[in-house]
Amino acid sequence: MQLPAQQVAVLEAATADDATSVDALAAATDLPPETVTGAVFELEAEELVAVTERVDETVSLTDEGREYATDELPEVRLYEAALEAGAGDEPVQMGRVIGTSGLEGPQVDIALSNYARKGYGSIDSGEITADPDAEPASDAEANALAELADADDTPVEGVDVDADTLEELERRGLLERAESTVREVTLTDAAVTELMAGLETAETVGQVTPELLTSGEWEDVEFAEYNVEADAETVEGGKVHILRQMSERVKDVLVGMGFQEMDGPHADADFWINDCLFMPQDHPARTHWDRFALEQPTHIDELPEDLVERVERAHREGVGEDSEGYHSPWDEDFARALALRGHTTSLSTRYLSGTEIGEIEPPARFFSVEKAYRNDTLDATHLLEFYQIEGWVMAEDLSVRDLMGTFEEFYAQFGITDIQFKPHYNPYTEPSFELFGTHPTTGELIEIGNSGIFREEMLEPLGVDCDVMAWGLALERLAMLTTGAEDIRDLHGTLADLEFLRNAEVTY
Structure with missing residues (x-):
């Protein structure tokens, strides 16, 4: 043979x-x-x-x-540094503990995301505690x-x-x-x-x-x-990232619903990020623990003087007969301070004020899908950087029913028809409510956005004399609902699941 x-x-x-x-x-x-x-x-x-x-x-x-x-x-090193700093007895400033731990770069985020999960202690408002009974050896x-x-x-x-x-x-x-x-x-x-x-x-x-x-x-x-x-x-060939796919799909849907896209600076003055939203300057979210301030430059040079005056007056005295303002300190120097935007509503204030593209006449619809930055505690639904779907509609006689109907139409484009709403408080909207969706894998309700009708105290200084309904939706959480991802860190960041990203698809 x-x-x-x-x-x-x-x-x-x-x-x-x-x-x-x-x-x-x-x-x-x-x-x-x-x-x-x-x-x-x-x-x-x-x-x-x-x-x-x-x-x-x-x-x-x-x-x-x-x-x-x-x-x-990293979480063990953080725990040992926290114990040495006395966090086993009382809360200690987190920056101090991180400095003595020797952790740098991505290791800091890794340590913070696993510290509480393992029961080593807690992190809250920039302070860290350590459980003296925790056992790293186990x-x-x-x-x-x-x-x-x-x-x-x-x-x-x-x-x-x-x-x-x-x-x-x-x-x-x-x-x-x-x-x-x-x-x-x-x-x-x-x-x-x-x-x-x-x-x-x-x-x-x-x-x-x-x-x-x-x-x-x-x-x-x-x-x-x-x-x-x-x-x-x-x-393994290259592939468009799942969040990029989702972002492009969201833009297509909103443009199809008659919206125009906004853009603007990632680093902006606190004036545009918070003051124009009728957010008091002593609000906890405006402390240095919750925002990423710029070291250089520290302040913006140019702001519309007449708008600054109107916003300050709204904060100090209120707007209209039924509003009294906050009666709290208001400092223009603080308003000029530069920071990474904590939400993309800074784009809305720029556009609504006419500063960005000139006066906008109702009816009008605008949106953005841009990145925002917050010093949040890392977990399955929070990162320090995330993408926000910002949107607003300017028209006469808008109601909560109009807002809910907009959401139902938007999310239906992604096959999501079980949106739930819960009343909520925002300094800049009234009425306000949060949105929740059901995770397809775990069956849990997860928050997917925040919304409401902009308050008169916010709109009057901006020169807007009709109703504006607005929202900020989470792009990553929409991706979780459509792909079944159970952890936002599987989508992007240092712990991203590459195998998941190779196989996940945006379905709608």
Whole structure:
């Protein structure tokens, strides 16, 4: 029987008594594993070998995981620094603790996002506490890192770590799983018979070359069969990010509903971000713990003087007969302070005041899908940076019914028809309400936006004399409802789930 050289080599290296893996056959024949795999499939088709398959799963630490196995997890370092600073007895300023912990860059965010989750203490309003009874030595993730520190591609079955901990380490990007298909080969009776009778090697050619064509030898050689079932390397191509897909879809929907798009600066004066929204200057959200102030430059130079006067008067005295204002301090220097915008409503105040594109006559509809920045505590639904769907409608005689109907029409474009509303308080809208949607995987209600009718105290200084209904919706949470993502950190940030991003689709 004549067979190609690689098939003969495989048959002579395999046995009828024990299954031999493809890697073992490759080592025995000095052939590449992919060549052996191709020969095995061809021999199987000729019923000369029997092939069995199994999938082996292995785990190994990433470079970041190895770093933490040596230097401790960021949350453990934060806990130890907090204890040393006395946070076990009373709250301590978080900046002080972070400074002594030695954490830098992304490690700070990682530590903060896992600190409370593990019960090391709490973080609230820029202060940190530490539970003196917490035991870092019992940290399952830290112990798992130590267990896997010296192992590469360890079979999952041989790892003394529970499945939940492995899953959490993988989610954090500290551990990688790998699956490999192991094929094992056994000679059939027919192959044994042929081996005993003697095999001859037939010369075959694997590809057509220019030399074969020009010489004419291609007419006399035997070509190897092309194996379409042979394994090929997985190549991950580029893809538009899920949030970019969602953003473009939102823009298409809103433009289809008659809206125009706004844009404006990410770093802006507190005047546009908060003061024009009738947000008192002593409001807790305007402290340095909740906003990202600019170090250079610190203040804006130009603001419309007449508008500044009207806004200050609204804060001090109110607007109309039934409004008294706040009777609280108002400082123009504070209003000129520059910070990253905590919401994109700063764009709305710029446009409504006529400063950005000139006077806007009702009826008018505007929107933006832009990034905002808040010093929030990181969790499954909060990041320091997020995308906000800002929108407003200016018209006569608007009501809450109009606002709710707008939301129902908008979210229906994404297949979401169970929006729920809850009354809420905002300094700049009355009435106000929050929006909630049901997560398709967990079944939990999650907040997806805030809305209301702008108050007279906000509109009168801006020169608007008709109704304006407005909202700020969360793009990431809309993506969670449409893709089933359970954690905002799976969508973007240092802990993003790349496998999820490769496969997730915006559906509507």
